[in-house]
Amino acid sequence: MSRHAIVIGAGLAGSSAADRLAERGWSISLIDRAPGPGQGASGNLAGVLRPLPSLDDNPLARLTRAGFAQTRAHCRTLAAAGLPLRWGQTGVLHLARDDRHAETQRRVVERHQPAVDELRCVDRAQASQLAGWPVANGGWWFPGGGWVDPASLCRANLAHRATAITPHYGRPVERIEHRADLWHALDAAGAVIAAAPILILANAGDARRFAPAAHLPLRAARGQVSHLPAEEDSAPAIVVCRLGYVTPTIDGRRCAGATFAVDDHDTALRSADHAENLARLDFMLPGYGRGLRAEDLDGRVGFRPLSPDRLPMIGAVADAAALAPSRPAPPLADLPRLPGLYLINGFGARGIVWSALAGELLACLIDGTPPPISDDLVSAVDPGRFLLRGRGQQRRRPANDRGARP
Ligand SMILES: Cc1cc2nc3c(=O)[nH]c(=O)nc-3n(C[C@H](O)[C@H](O)[C@H](O)COP(=O)(O)OP(=O)(O)OC[C@H]3O[C@@H](n4cnc5c(N)ncnc54)[C@H](O)[C@@H]3O)c2cc1C
Known part of the structure; x- marks a missing residue:
């Protein structure tokens, strides 16, 4: 053959x-x-690259860990070959949603004992310092994670x-x-x-x-991201996640998202979805989006194959x-x-x-x-x-x- x-x-x-x-x-x-x-x-501006561990280390967690390691190594190979990959190994801060989630995050680290350069728990003060912005909770810190421009x-x-x-x-x-x-x-x-x-x-x-x-x-899950105007050296300089994500500045914009709607085939950008993303942003970085209006934002719609x-x-x-x-x-x-x-x-x-x-x-x-x-x-x-x-x-x-x- x-x-x-x-x-x-x-x-x-x-x-x-x-x-x-x-x-x-x-x-x-x-x-x-x-x-x-x-x-x-x-085709999004940027997405998040990091694993997602679980207490029981189930197949999704194992596959995501292996995938993270492979994509990171692959990106390094492509970048070393001088190929036009755009990515940033900035680290990813995954903040706890609430106290219960904080406890789960702590137990995951205690149970699996990852290397500290892979994953460690940080408290609220450390998380705020990493984000360069006061946050409501501590969380997981993935120092080797980052963002990738998928296209x-x-x-x-x-x-x-x-x-x-x-x-x-x-x-x-x-x-x-x-x-x-x-x-x-x-x-x-x-x-x-x-x-x-x-x-x-x-x-x-x-x-x-x-x-x-x-x-x-x-099936297809519609996702809308919002592009936020951003100064080159402004915080956060890392990826922050908490029921959503926001990236560092890339070409004067940050990517914040994302909505998730199964079997919604609308390709048009929606103000209501930008408002949802601004609410997510506020949950991650309280007060960060003050002054931003959903009607003024640009963004992108994509359909995740689910x-x-x-x-x-x-x-x-x-x-x-x-x-x-x-x-x-x-x-x-x-x-x-x-x-x-x-x-x-x-x-x-x-x-x-x-x-x-x-x-x-x-x-x-x-x-x-x-x-x-x-x-x-x-x-x-x-x-x-x-x-x-x-x-x-x-x-x-x-x-x-x-x-x-x-
Ligand atoms: C809003 C949003 C945020 C995301 N954030 C993240 C993130 O932070 N981290 C992460 O890991 N992932 C993220 N993802 C998921 C990731 O982007 C998708 O899983 C991935 O892009 C899917 O890749 P794909 O190649 O399967 O699909 P696609 O990129 O959609 O590629 C399919 C291709 O097939 C072509 N095609 C379809 N039908 C035909 C046909 N009949 N003939 C010829 N060509 C055809 C299309 O033109 C398209 O180019 C996000 C996705 C979305 C939508």
């Missing part, structure tokens, strides 16, 4: 998968309906092994077909944009338009049509799969944190090399898991998915 893959989607998911496969000698046909990379959910990460991913990647921008894929052992991506006129033995669906919620992926429970258990979907697409509904489902590993069809999707609010790990995992699965995470985590993100639901194999939703919402 030729080492040629089509990737549909040039956001964080598609650009990471393309980069990791190109690194292994694959050639990639990358298709996006937008005129360039990073113009969907991955610049997409561009850097694609520039990393550029000769192996042929982009087709401005080309919406209308349908996909499998014939003569090749996947074909076709436009609305029926013209073939690319054909290859491997096809990777990295086109967020739109993946469901293609019949083989229509069974996947992907899976019901908040874990991503990475791996081979199962053949839903080959499963008889009345028969017991086989174990996950034995599910019938569609030859050569893969998915990297469902990143939700953690695409920056997960993308490098997800791209690496997918490349390992396609290339048949050992995955970078343990087998139970590989199963936890397998897109086939949803076909086992309702057949006595339901998974519980992770308990710690209640942190700050990026």
Whole structure:
């Protein structure tokens, strides 16, 4: 089989998968309906890069820890290669929501004993000093965390092994077909944009338009961020989170957010959402937004591709049509799969944190090399898991998915 893959989607998911496969000698046909990379959910000014630990160290927490480490290492590699990545390793201050949350944060650190340069608890005075602004609570301090401009990460991913990647921008894929052992991506006129033995669906919620992926429970969560005018050297110079986040100054603006509305498809900026973000800002940094009016703010709307258990979907697409509904489902590993069809999707609010790990995992699965995470985590993100639901194999939703919402 030729080492040629089509990737549909040039956001964080598609650009990471393309980069990791190109690194292994694959050639990639990358298709996006937008005129360039990073113009969907991955097009915000900046997002947060940090892990999200939990008391029980559940799969979400483990995946986020591994993802954080991988994205940070990947960003360092891209930056060292002189690629146009924009990011800041400023540290992330995750303030406690209330006293109960403060106690949980303290117990997490006590139980897991992370290295102090990874995570430590800070009291209210230390937190205020770090933020450069009086805050209401202490919290977690992640010294190695920071912010990333996601579109610049997409561009850097694609520039990393550029000769192996042929982009087709401005080309919406209308349908996909499998014939003569090749996947074909076709436009609305029926013209073939690319054909290859491997096809990777990295086109967020739109993946469901293609019949083989229509069974996947992907949804979209609208998120609006607000851009706040900011002086270059003003505080905070770090990322601050507390049921939301605010970044340091980037090009005279800060990014503050974000709203979260499932199945809300409105693409227009809304004043009410800016007001919500200003209320979040006040919860993080009391009084900081005084003088800012929601009506005057600029911002951006994006749609997070969401899976019901908040874990991503990475791996081979199962053949839903080959499963008889009345028969017991086989174990996950034995599910019938569609030859050569893969998915990297469902990143939700953690695409920056997960993308490098997800791209690496997918490349390992396609290339048949050992995955970078343990087998139970590989199963936890397998897109086939949803076909086992309702057949006595339901998974519980992770308990710690209640942190700050990026
Ligand atoms: C408001 C907001 C704040 C966020 N904050 C953070 C944060 O702080 N930290 C963090 O880690 N994550 C954050 N995220 C999440 C992160 O941005 C997403 O998880 C990530 O961008 C999803 O990447 P993706 O590649 O799956 O999707 P996208 O970036 O949307 O890429 C999908 C691509 O597919 C293309 N496409 C779709 N359909 C077709 C088709 N039929 N044919 C051709 N092309 C097609 C689209 O044009 C698009 O470019 C945030 C998201 C939002 C919206």
